[in-house]
Amino acid sequence: MAKEPFIMDHPLIQHKISLLRDKNTSTKEFRELISEIAMLMCYEATRDLPLKAVEIETPIATAKAHIIAGRKIAFVPILRAGLGMVDGILNMVPSAKIGHVGLYRDPETLKPVEYYCKMPTDISERDVIVLDPMLATGGSAIDAINLVKKYGPRSVKFMCVIAAPEGLAALQEAHPDVEIYVGALDERLNENSYIVPGLGDAGDRIFGTK
Ligand SMILES: O=P(O)(O)OC[C@H]1O[C@H](OP(=O)(O)OP(=O)(O)O)[C@H](O)[C@@H]1O
Ligand SMILES: O=c1cc[nH]c(=O)[nH]1
Ligand SMILES: [Mg+2]
Numbered sequence: 001m002a003k004e005p006f007i008m009d010h011p012l013i014q015h016k017i018s019l020l021r022d023k024n025t026s027t028k029e030f031r032e033l034i035s036e037i038a039m040l041m042c043y044e045a046t047r048d049l050p051l052k053a054v055e056i057e058t059p060i061a062t063a064k065a066h067i068i069a070g071r072k073i074a075f076v077p078i079l080r081a082g083l084g085m086v087d088g089i090l091n092m093v094p095s096a097k098i099g100h101v102g103l104y105r106d107p108e109t110l111k112p113v114e115y116y117c118k119m120p121t122d123i124s125e126r127d128v129i130v131l132d133p134m135l136a137t138g139g140s141a142i143d144a145i146n147l148v149k150k151y152g153p154r155s156v157k158f159m160c161v162i163a164a165p166e167g168l169a170a171l172q173e174a175h176p177d178v179e180i181y182v183g184a185l186d187e188r189l190n191e192n193s194y195i196v197p198g199l200g201d202a203g204d205r206i207f208g209t210k
Pocket of ligand 3: 081201202203204
């Protein structure tokens with residue numbers, strides 16, 4: 001059985017996603033918002049990182065404190081649009097490594113086509129979070145996670161800004177072990193498999209290509 005997805009309810013995330021949806025939001029603002037949302041979502045998606053107890057000498061006394069227990073993380077953006085989430089996330093986890101999966105959705109078949117894959121060499125020691133702003137039919141996320149799993153990472157999570165119910169169900173069925181973090185769960189897909197109401201084509205809006 002797949003785990004329940006984690007749907008973000010934080011007001012800051014909801015506010016920023018609303019601005020992202022607006023067709024009048026400029027490329028510059030869109031890029032900044034995607035990065036900020038990814039940073040806030042990363043805070044939630046890393047909530048289960050294990051801690052270890054340490055003693056720290058403050059100027060006053062010895063503090064019994066906690067630091068992250070050496071778990072290693074890799075983020076894997078799905079090109080192109082996933083790249084827009086990387087900067088914000090690296091603000092939170094600066095030592096993370098980054099893998100890349102290049103996929104585009106064929107406009108006729110709507111099936112993902114792979115054109116690039118490069119993973120950190122030590123990915124089998126890492127917890128991976130796959131990044132893509134959009135989960136529409138789910139085909140791209142499912143294929144990207146299939147690719148990542150071939151490298152034998154310790155665990156895989158998936159983080160998206162907007163999901164369609166259809167894509168969420170498909171991803172849960174294909175990868176029931178993967179924890180899914182969603183900024184907002186929308187109504188449905190339209191006849192071209194775009195998310196409704198969604199925000200349009202995330203890659204085009206991040207890179208200004210339309
Ligand atoms: O769930 P799916 O139906 O597979 O659709 C979602 C995919 O579509 C978009 O990428 P796109 O193919 O537009 O490529 P791009 O990021 O290069 O624009 C998006 O960023 C996802 O990767
Ligand atoms: O709504 C959608 C669906 C797929 N890809 C996008 O960028 N947006
Ligand atoms: Mg696109």
